[in-house]
Amino acid sequence: MNNEHVRLLGRIDEAALQAELFEPLLSPPAPSVKFFNHYKEVPVRGEAQILHASGTTLFCRTNKAQSRVIEFSKDTIIQIPGLKHDVHAMASCDPDTREVALSDFSYAEVLSDLRLSIxxxxxxxxxxxxxxxxxxxxxxxxxxxxxxxxxxxxxxxxxxxxxxxxxxxxxxxxxxxxxxxxxxxxxxxxxxxxxxxxxxxxxxxxxxxxxxxxxxxxxxxxxxxxxxxxxx
Missing domain, CATH: 2.40.10.220 (predicted glycosyltransferase like domains)
Structure with missing residues (x-):
């Protein structure tokens, strides 16, 4: 993701990843999670369906438009209600199934939210x-x-x-x-x-x-x- 859009605040270690991210996301009731990206400077948000986790990788599914943006950018912002910061992750996407594999997580601040206009x-x-x-x-x-x-x-x-x-x-x-x-x-x-x-x-x-x-x-x-x- 272009560094004009996001500031990384620090990598999330494995213990915090499990406690603060994976456990809340995989425990019912599942929170409403969104992916957030920019495509040609236009902000694009889409629902993220949490599937499962394996080690330090989280697997999700999203809509067609969001999966195309993630396939292009190779990363995404995860927005989770109640979490103190947004989360940046590297991402790989299967365009046929729209399944997204997330890894290398960091807390992040979305700088484009500070813009006055699109x-x-x-x-x-x-x-x-x-x-x-x-x-x-x-x-x-x-x-x-x-x-x-x-x-x-x-x-x-x-x-x-x-x-x-x-x-x-x-x-x-x-x-x-x-x-x-x-x-x-x-x-x-x-x-x-x-x-x-x-x-x-x-x-x-x-x-x-x-x-x-x-x-x-x-x-x-x-x-x-x-x-x-x-x-x-």
Missing amino acids: RVRMHVPLAVSIWAGTTECRGRMLDCSLNGCAVEILDRALLGAFSYFRLTFETRLKTGKEAIKAEIMVKLVRIVPHDKLFRCIFAFEHDRSSEWQIGRLIALRQAEIIRELWCG
């Missing part, structure tokens, strides 16, 4: 223009939330010494009938070198129109991701 990753990076006055810098939007976005550019010098910019784009998603066209004032929060490119984190300063268009973009992209999970 973030989505673009299926293909979205071409955008960043305007510093009348100077245009082209970039690729990687992900987006209602509060801001991440954009890759070739050269940080293209942004000059400006802190505020106009960001413009136009796109059409599979789940939408009309094009999404937006012009937004953005504030540069930070720039991070990344694979010979530069990743710019921008905070949006919306007007009513831009907030509506970004909201549409996020909702439509989220629908695409959910459809991909369930339908393949």
Whole structure:
């Protein structure tokens, strides 16, 4: 799981694993347990049916969408009512039976729960223009939330010494009938070198129109991701 999403708080030793996790989960009445993952930045939660344990491995079953996410990510967060922390585990999944084998358990904090709004990753990076006055810098939007976005550019010098910019784009998603066209004032929060490119984190300063268009973009992209999970 991406370390932007979770902070590991400490590995659970075997004695604590049996006493705090396996015994409560395997004793009736079974608590309501959920798996939690991110898929292309969209949070995905699904019920976990506890099957049995063998040594320090716990076997569960979940729904089709969750099993596909776990098969992709190779780990998951286990959320158990009454437990002081969420639990992170490495996971392997049989896509045919949707059976999940969990091992290597650690207590964890889900950092994405601290976000103010949902973030989505673009299926293909979205071409955008960043305007510093009348100077245009082209970039690729990687992900987006209602509060801001991440954009890759070739050269940080293209942004000059400006802190505020106009960001413009136009796109059409599979789940939408009309094009999404937006012009937004953005504030540069930070720039991070990344694979010979530069990743710019921008905070949006919306007007009513831009907030509506970004909201549409996020909702439509989220629908695409959910459809991909369930339908393949």
